Amino acid sequence: MTSEREHRSRRYNFASWQQAGKQDEYLFIWRFRLSGREVNGWVSHRLQSVESEATPPAIISVWRPARESAASLISIDIYETESRDAARAHLLVLLGEFQGPPLKRLDAPGAVAFSPGPSAILFARANLVVFVRSVERELAPVGQVADQLDRQVTSHPEVVEAGGPDIRTFRPAVSTRLVVGRPIPLLLEAQDPTGQPVYFKLFSRSGEFRLEQGRPAYVPVSPGSHEITVYAVGASGAATRRALSVE
Amino acid sequence: MSVQLLAIKFNHDSASATNDGLNLRKNGAQFISVPEWQRGISINPEDSLAAYAVAQVHGNTVTIQAKFKRLVPELTTVEIRALDATIDPPGQEGCLGILLRLLRALFRALFGNVLGEVAARQVSFGASGETAFESFQLINTKLNTAFVGTRTTSWRWQYRTGASDPWHDFDTSAHRIYVLLDMPTAPWQQLPYAAGNVQLPWTEVLDYACNWAFGATATTDAACGVTRSTYQLGPSRITYDCPGGGSTHYASPSFNCTAFLDRVRGGPGAGYYVNCTDCATIVATFANVLGCDLWESRMGGWYFDLNPLLGIGSAVWQTACGWAGFSYHEVAWTGACDVNDRVFDACLQVDGDADPTSAPHTPLLPCDLRFGNPGDGDYRDRLATPAGRPTCDPQPATRRRRPVF
Numbered sequence: 343m344t345s346e347r348e349h350r351s352r353r354y355n356f357a358s359w360q361q362a363g364k365q366d367e368y369l370f371i372w373r374f375r376l377s378g379r380e381v382n383g384w385v386s387h388r389l390q391s392v393e394s395e396a397t398p399p400a401i402i403s404v405w406r407p408a409r410e411s412a413a414s415l416i417s418i419d420i421y422e423t424e425s426r427d428a429a430r431a432h433l434l435v436l437l438g439e440f441q442g443p444p445l446k447r448l449d450a451p452g453a454v455a456f457s458p459g460p461s462a463i464l465f466a467r468a469n470l471v472v473f474v475r476s477v478e479r480e481l482a483p484v485g486q487v488a489d490q491l492d493r494q495v496t497s498h499p500e501v502v503e504a505g506g507p508d509i510r511t512f513r514p515a516v517s518t519r520l521v522v523g524r525p526i527p528l529l530l531e532a533q534d535p536t537g538q539p540v541y542f543k544l545f546s547r548s549g550e551f552r553l554e555q556g557r558p559a560y561v562p563v564s565p566g567s568h569e570i571t572v573y574a575v576g577a578s579g580a581a582t583r584r585a586l587s588v589e
Numbered sequence: 590m591s592v593q594l595l596a597i598k599f600n601h602d603s604a605s606a607t608n609d610g611l612n613l614r615k616n617g618a619q620f621i622s623v624p625e626w627q628r629g630i631s632i633n634p635e636d637s638l639a640a641y642a643v644a645q646v647h648g649n650t651v652t653i654q655a656k657f658k659r660l661v662p663e664l665t666t667v668e669i670r671a672l673d674a675t676i677d678p679p680g681q682e683g684c685l686g687i688l689l690r691l692l693r694a695l696f697r698a699l700f701g702n703v704l705g706e707v708a709a710r711q712v713s714f715g716a717s718g719e720t721a722f723e724s725f726q727l728i729n730t731k732l733n734t735a736f737v738g739t740r741t742t743s744w745r746w747q748y749r750t751g752a753s754d755p756w757h758d759f760d761t762s763a764h765r766i767y768v769l770l771d772m773p774t775a776p777w778q779q780l781p782y783a784a785g786n787v788q789l790p791w792t793e794v795l796d797y798a799c800n801w802a803f804g805a806t807a808t809t810d811a812a813c814g815v816t817r818s819t820y821q822l823g824p825s826r827i828t829y830d831c832p833g834g835g836s837t838h839y840a841s842p843s844f845n846c847t848a849f850l851d852r853v854r855g856g857p858g859a860g861y862y863v864n865c866t867d868c869a870t871i872v873a874t875f876a877n878v879l880g881c882d883l884w885e886s887r888m889g890g891w892y893f894d895l896n897p898l899l900g901i902g903s904a905v906w907q908t909a910c911g912w913a914g915f916s917y918h919e920v921a922w923t924g925a926c927d928v929n930d931r932v933f934d935a936c937l938q939v940d941g942d943a944d945p946t947s948a949p950h951t952p953l954l955p956c957d958l959r960f961g962n963p964g965d966g967d968y969r970d971r972l973a974t975p976a977g978r979p980t981c982d983p984q985p986a987t988r989r990r991r992p993v994f
Contacts, residue, residue: 346984349891387857388848392994397842404848404859415860417838441835441864441915458834475833477860 370551451492499581538577599639671707705729771880828902830862886926894977
């Protein structure tokens with residue numbers, strides 16, 4: 343008997359986008375947060391962090407236009423998974439939550455994107471799954487909002503000289519030789535001057551990331567010298583950067 | 590006035606609800622601490638909230654605990670009681686007072702406090718001039734026969750110094766009392782009784798649930814009331830998510846009850862749109878807080894064709910949003926959520942006549958409807974076309990109760 347997941351996989355041709363594949367630059371987001379200022383022309387009405395055993399941690403948010411029009415409202419739900427592959431698996435789960443006809447695959451935003459029509463877009467980027475919807479009677483431009491969010495997720499933040507988070511620790515958890523495919527757990531800690539929580543963006547051109555035992559781990563995909571860059575982003579959006587070489 | 594009421598505890602035993610009130614919180618952010626009534630803080634009934642589960646307190650003596658202060662040092666021991674302020678208002682003397690006393694029994698039956706009156710007992714003031722929290726029995730309560738609802742209990746507090754002395758009024762208090770059928774079931778919890786437990790019953794949910802199920806004396810009636818009222822939120826507050834392909838807006842991964850309450854009150858909530866998962870979750874959560882025992886569960890594994898129906902918020906008979914079918918459907922469901930169990934579906938009305946596949950249509954809100962096998966004429970036949978019925982199977986493995994946040 344075909345399981346619901348198998349049926350869903352076939353319905354959305356999951357095999358064709360299940361594996362993340364090689365890319366120029368790898369990105370991993372850890373402890374992601376929304377400040378409420380990420381989307382031009384929109385202000386957050388409600389931001390809620392949701393922890394659930396059944397699903398990855400999520401930020402559930404509702405945004406209203408900065409100018410008037412109460413009839414327009416968007417929701418942005420962001421799920422933070424343990425890896426790029428886990429994000430795609432969760433994207434498939436969310437696709438199964440639509441009662442209507444199958445969603446159409448889009449080229450953008452994100453690495454993989456689907457849409458049921460002009461009022462909603464669901465995409466995976468790095469280890470995040472982002473779901474943007476128009477949720478009031480007046481249709482909101484979810485495509486623009488989704489593009490904007492995707493650019494924010496993938497961009498290297500502008501670094502500030504002062505007032506940004508202090509990256510106190512950024513190093514391998516154990517002293518080890520680099521072996522392709524073997525995860526290197528990372529110790530990463532930063533403090534925002536305001537005391538507010540900080541989130542991290544990790545970039546590398548030569549290795550993947552994934553969460554292992556609650557902390558980011560680096561997985562080299564090629565031999566040689568590797569550089570990992572981390573940005574710590576504070577509540578105000580101010581960011582600081584550190585680089586780490588691994589051999 | 591020589592005595593003051595300082596505080597009242599309704600929920601004085603957090604481990605039990607057989608003789609006192611339930612463990613409650615106001616909403617996802619605010620805990621209700623005990624004592625629920627405090628002098629200078631509790632002014633209106635809504636400032637003093639308590640809930641009782643009829644099936645738990647039935648036949649038992651319900652008690653409260655109250656604390657008092659003397660204003661004159663001569664008082665060491667007094668007898669204290671509280672009358673029903675609705676049927677024994679202060680200051681009624683003469684003919685009117687006599688008439689009122691004659692009619693008291695009738696008034697009590699019609700208008701009296703659901704928590705009745707506070708039986709008299711002696712209390713002693715300590716060196717501080719205050720009593721301890723003293724336990725008082727409630728008499729003439731209506732909890733044994735009460736139906737679901739929100740009531741105001743008003744008490745007129747009196748004291749006297751000796752058994753033959755006259756009673757003196759010294760305070761009044763008013764309380765909002767929620768009457769539930771039984772202990773709330775999951776996702777609601779009674780333990781751990783801690784401010785951090787968001788799954789304690791929310792009084793902001795009870796405000797709606799008690800209204801939607803007002804008058805119910807059985808769980809089926811209560812669940813039907815909740816189902817009907819949820820469906821009637823469309824189209825003014827919510828409507829089916831046709832533009833977005835029918836995805837959940839309030840129930841993934843857990844039930845965003847905070848946003849839903851905001852929406853019901855006229856705020857933005859999480860928007861205008863809902864799907865079947867949202868409706869199933871709303872019905873089960875709001876019915877279960879009253880003591881019902883519903884689940885959220887799915888039918889159909891991947892796809893089934895639909896008969897014409899009236900989706901929530903719509904006045905047009907058609908398959909949902911004009912789609913031929915559903916990839917799945919979710920409802921509030923009893924028991925094992927299987928063929929012989931009962932369905933409560935606030936997401937749509939089916940055709941209730943002999944031929945649900947075509948016009949004319951007779952709207953039927955599925956409430957306490959058996960799910961059924963194909964050909965039984967039950968919920969499954971009314972929802973799905975003859976061709977769709979075999980794949981519109983119950984999926985009891987999906988049975989769950991989403992936590993609230």
